[in-house]
Amino acid sequence: MYQPHVFTLPEDGYRGPAPRWPAGTASVWQVDTKRVARAARSLAPRILDASELARVEKLAFRADRDCYTAAHVALRLLLGARQGVGPEAVRLTRERCPSCDGPHGRPATDGGVHFSLSHTRDVALLAFADVPVGVDVERVPEARVVAEIAAQLHPAEAAELAELPQEGRPTAFARVWTRKEAYLKGEGIGLAGGLNREHVGTGPHPLDPPGWTLTDVAAPAGYAGAVAVRTAGRAPGEGRDPRK
Template sequence: MIKSLSQLGRGAPRTGPLPVGRAVTVWALDTTLDVVGGYRVPDAAAVLDAVEAERAAKLLRESDRHRYLTSHLGLRALLGGYLGLAPEAVGLTREDCPCCGGPHGRPAVVGGGVHFSLSHSGDLAYLAFAAVPVGVDVEAVPAATAAADVLTSLHADESAELLALPDAVRPHALARVWSRKEACLKATGTGIALGLAEPYVGSAPEPAAVPGWTLTDLPAPEGYAAALAVRDA
């Protein structure tokens, strides 16, 4: 698997050609920007679709709404670049859920053409694009109290590994585990419908093997952890 990490900023992105094979391109985005991919955040309504606009409107905190709009403007700018379309012309849908068959599985482009995944946490977003199913996740390192609250939700071996660590490093290790697990769940489209115990991804510096997927950690700024899951051939 080949992957590259690029920075999306204010100007229109130069995406280059669509990824092929199992190549993956990952973009990082500062979600505090007021212009992203060449589009102003206050003018987002002209670019996003009705579903995105409705979700943004439901966010009560201005900061959360701004992060959502910024990351989705970035997503559309990049998809438009890869597909040769205006960002507002990109049709988005949801695949069927692999658990229940409902229309709330992985987000997808209408008509296909590229697989993508979006994650945002704090003031940072990661966006991944590939020719095969892919999942990306970025997580801000949680507070120690938050780390304690979620330990019982993980795989028993992951919980044991984390509890064996010194208190000072446990939150960073948890962010690593959480980003790996979320990347896998986004890639498969199951989300948290079946809980957070599976798949086992481990807390060690290298992720555990996940059958059918290649799971890798991504570079991330201080205070964050990020991971990428790509379906095997």
Template structure:
């Protein structure tokens, strides 16, 4: 998949958000980035008239103001973009959860029932929103420090763990973040999330992802320094969350 174009969102004026939708959604995802530091105040002003009761309550539960600001900015942007695409008021967008493909519980992919597939991710002050005509997942993560990388890398596919171990210590955090976001984007697209064993799928640690799991295309997303991001889009065929790439 060709690397998709990443568009920035500015909440002031609000109309700027709506100016760059593609003429028709396809398998190529439309991506927007939200900078909560620059535009959090604008999102806060719009939030009371846009977020539903559940979202407002969840925002109030965040202890750290920065976390609350990032959540509000991401969800205000999501509702504005979905509302514009679906031709309804942002407050009237109904967001539900599909069934989990693993256990059948009501915690699968978020959906609208309106023919627009979307995914959202946020980390620190950056949020990514992705939209397409087919199921997809997106993930953004702040690059961890070396200690966190060493603690978590054992959770990855054995080949990925060996690849990380072979790198100079200074290069491991960025490589780990690439791998993690690719995996999480795919698993969010599947609707199962991190309930699936991260060691089952080999997506690679290098600058270019390996071919995605069956039925999925993985692409890294260029984001600000200090972050890594990826998007996974369903392509021809069906992937199976029960299977996985063979360990080596």
């Protein structure tokens, strides 16, 4: 289980360390988007670009606007710290989709840093690496949601869930969902790749897809998280303290 860095944001802007990682691993950061919302709202007009600000305006609920704003402000501050530029100078683009060659593949930026971002209500995870990386965080779903979606998973995963007692299925489902989405985001295809692709497992330890390392990420109670790194080497944080 990877213990992420905790992102803090004072009112006058980020003054913390830049993301660092050994080759082939990831640096993962957790953002309490509710806690940093006020500071993020204040910084957003001079940090976020026009497309990000427009996306904020389209969100119907204040909590969703705050979550998106905090996550993207944190992303730009951390990327800027890594690249040695102001957060407003970070250029965010999209790679070509490996499935259809459309302009909606992995998010990318200048400077040789691969990154991934995921947010759900009140929590965001950000991952940075020198190789393609994907991250995901989700709320643990209600039992009825698990019953509706479980059949879409890999047959082995659906069978694993069916063998669990009812009360254990939501947590196990959240594990497999975040692992799968982190991997598919790392591939650059997202859930369009299909939930039945690859067997990553529902148990305490993920199964690595070919050419990838999957690691569960510690998340607040009621949430699950995972990170996927395209590498044949170590898992994130293996043999070291990921906070350093």
